[in-house]
Amino acid sequence: MISLCLASVIIFTIVEIAPGDPASFMLGINAQEDTITALRAELGLDQDKLSRYFSWISGMVQGDFGTSYTYRSPISNMIADRIWVSLPLALYALVISTLIAFPAGIYAATQRGKVGDVAVMGATQFGIAIPNFWFAMILVVIFALKLRWFSAGGFVEWENGIFQSIKSLTLPAIALALPQASILSRVMRSALIETLSEDYIRTARAKGFGKRAVIWRHALRNALIPVLTIIGLQFSFLLAGAIIIEQVFFLPGLGRLVFQAITQRDLIVVESVVMLLVFAVITVNFIVDIAYAIADPRLRRRV
Amino acid sequence: MKNGSLIFGALLSVLVIIAAGVSFLWVPFDITQLSIPDKLQTPNKIHWLGTDHFGRDILSMIMIGARTSLAVALLAVGIGFSIGVPLGLAAAARKNSLIDEVIMRTNDLIFAFPSLVIAILITALFGAGAMNAIIAIGIFNIPVFARVSRGAALSLWQKEFILAARVSGKSDFLISAEHILPNIANLLIVQGTIQFSLGILAEAGLSYVGLGTQPPIPSWGRMLADAQTMVSFAPHLAIIPGTAIIVTVLGLNLMGDGLRDILDPRVRKSRE
Numbered sequence: 001m002i003s004l005c006l007a008s009v010i011i012f013t014i015v016e017i018a019p020g021d022p023a024s025f026m027l028g029i030n031a032q033e034d035t036i037t038a039l040r041a042e043l044g045l046d047q048d049k050l051s052r053y054f055s056w057i058s059g060m061v062q063g064d065f066g067t068s069y070t071y072r073s074p075i076s077n078m079i080a081d082r083i084w085v086s087l088p089l090a091l092y093a094l095v096i097s098t099l100i101a102f103p104a105g106i107y108a109a110t111q112r113g114k115v116g117d118v119a120v121m122g123a124t125q126f127g128i129a130i131p132n133f134w135f136a137m138i139l140v141v142i143f144a145l146k147l148r149w150f151s152a153g154g155f156v157e158w159e160n161g162i163f164q165s166i167k168s169l170t171l172p173a174i175a176l177a178l179p180q181a182s183i184l185s186r187v188m189r190s191a192l193i194e195t196l197s198e199d200y201i202r203t204a205r206a207k208g209f210g211k212r213a214v215i216w217r218h219a220l221r222n223a224l225i226p227v228l229t230i231i232g233l234q235f236s237f238l239l240a241g242a243i244i245i246e247q248v249f250f251l252p253g254l255g256r257l258v259f260q261a262i263t264q265r266d267l268i269v270v271e272s273v274v275m276l277l278v279f280a281v282i283t284v285n286f287i288v289d290i291a292y293a294i295a296d297p298r299l300r301r302r303v
Numbered sequence: 304m305k306n307g308s309l310i311f312g313a314l315l316s317v318l319v320i321i322a323a324g325v326s327f328l329w330v331p332f333d334i335t336q337l338s339i340p341d342k343l344q345t346p347n348k349i350h351w352l353g354t355d356h357f358g359r360d361i362l363s364m365i366m367i368g369a370r371t372s373l374a375v376a377l378l379a380v381g382i383g384f385s386i387g388v389p390l391g392l393a394a395a396a397r398k399n400s401l402i403d404e405v406i407m408r409t410n411d412l413i414f415a416f417p418s419l420v421i422a423i424l425i426t427a428l429f430g431a432g433a434m435n436a437i438i439a440i441g442i443f444n445i446p447v448f449a450r451v452s453r454g455a456a457l458s459l460w461q462k463e464f465i466l467a468a469r470v471s472g473k474s475d476f477l478i479s480a481e482h483i484l485p486n487i488a489n490l491l492i493v494q495g496t497i498q499f500s501l502g503i504l505a506e507a508g509l510s511y512v513g514l515g516t517q518p519p520i521p522s523w524g525r526m527l528a529d530a531q532t533m534v535s536f537a538p539h540l541a542i543i544p545g546t547a548i549i550v551t552v553l554g555l556n557l558m559g560d561g562l563r564d565i566l567d568p569r570v571r572k573s574r575e
Contacts, residue, residue: 006412007412007416010412011424125553125556125557126549126553128552128556129500129548129549129552129553129556130545130548130549131504131507131508131511131527131545131548131549133508133511133527134507134527134541134544134545134548137527137530137531137534137541137545138541138542138545140534141534141535141538141541145534145535236417237417237419239417240417240418240419240420241419243419243420243423243512244419244508244511244512247511247512248531258420258423258424259423259427259512262423262424262427262428263427270424270427270428274420274421274424277417277420278416278417281416281417
């Protein structure tokens, strides 16, 4: 809660001290001084900073994000439209990342030091080093332009068929997931290797459980804590990383909204979207903390 | 084989550094000269990596772009290091004090921000350009270095030799500077390499969306942005700068991993 308040102050300050007056920007360079003053009054820009901050915050708590300077439409509507692109995209990427990372990490851990391990770890090094927007471009060339399996960009609205929408998010999600899947595989591997060296694993093995049973029944659950942490952290990377990927695929998500707003000096939109993202990140981190308690009963007492 | 990743990583990194260094003295072609008749050539004997849509030599642009990438990332890591490490050391020296609390909570706060979003916000509002990109990337390096140095310093404060230094009457500041810092240098170098590679990726991303390095200065990210509309008929425009980024980041990451294996005795032990 405190971090949310502080975050809102920081975002507000950054946007405030940035050069460029929205009113004079909207009216162009030839605008009369009195027109600018009138517009500033209409937008509420003539009030002092403190009261503007509080009206922004109190509005946001009630779900009223204010009105866009440029489009004169409620920001909450604009965000609501676009969040149905960005959020599914991030979740889709998270699912892909997890689906790749779990088997890859577990496999590498069980093959520790062997060829399979080296191959998986080498692949993840590449996955981390590849810029995802570049990977996105390559995906477009191969799967959209050459093979024509997917469209090169744009988004099919959900009303026009869920399957089509998901299809239009597939390439962006894969591009977004690649680095995260690589990081997650490495975390999965090292967490599993660490738990496999614990005494209770040796005990279980000594009691006659097979290697497979030990991994599935004992080690995996205990290795899940660091993995969950990273998944939580990754969600914020995915939401934020989506901004650039959305540019590559011309997806009408929050990222494009922010970019348009920035170029049009539509500061209140920028503030609100960034605040929303920070809110999402902090909430996800909180959920991860709760997930710990579910995965590891030992942590319940401490919480 | 044990140091394989270190050697391979160092080789790749040195290759990029040499390319950047040589570009100060010599590049194959002058990239300020546009030559439309030579445009969009694929790699050939004259233009080893081909030419772009203005007929500029891509190898020359990659070499100068290496300079941009390395400089931006290095300065950004420098900001994080020079502010983050003293903060981390101060927090460790006054464990559980108000200073420690304030520093670490501020750290948590910066961590909670989606770094890319804020970097975009900063560069967009204060003007796109290499300098603002450096600051934006640098800010998010501060908590990383603060956290690493605090964590490492905390365990050192329990050691006998620090106790001895305290008994001899040294101030916390002197102890941090003379005893703690040299002992955590290894860790900081490893972290530095990782942050350096992340900085390269971040610069490429910002330049790609037009908020980082501005034309006419070549930057790998910008080259990719220019390539986007032409990628279907001139894929080399995208493949080459992308490969440059991958080689650099891969080299730095491998070097970081290798250094950690050598410098951190705990990892070394567990590997043996």
